[in-house]
Amino acid sequence: MTNFESYKHTVDSICSFYFELDADEMNGACNLDEVLGWANYDGFYHSVKAYIEVKYPEVYQAHFAWEDD
Numbered sequence: 001m002t003n004f005e006s007y008k009h010t011v012d013s014i015c016s017f018y019f020e021l022d023a024d025e026m027n028g029a030c031n032l033d034e035v036l037g038w039a040n041y042d043g044f045y046h047s048v049k050a051y052i053e054v055k056y057p058e059v060y061q062a063h064f065a066w067e068d069d
Contacts (some may be wrong), residue, residue: 005050010035015056018063032063 001009014032032052039048053060 003042003043003045004044007042008051011048011052011056013022015059017057018059024056032059048062 011032014035018032021056036045036048039045049060052063
C-alpha cells in the first residue's frame with residue numbers, strides 16, 4: 001500500500017462516521033485535522049483534500065467551507 005492509498009483508507013474510515021460522532025467520541029481518536037496535518041507534512045495535503053472533495057462532498061463542505069469563502 002502506498003502512502004497516498006494509506007491516507008485514502010484513513011479518510012474513508014473517518015468520513016464514514018464524520019457526522020455521527022460527537023466531540024467526546026472523537027476525543028483521542030484520529031480526526032480529519034490530524035490526518036490533514038500529516039498529509040501536509042508528507043506532501044499529500046492537496047491530493048487528500050481533493051479526494052475528500054470528490055468522494056465525500058458533504059464532509060468537504062462541512063470541513064472546508066471556511067476556506068472557500
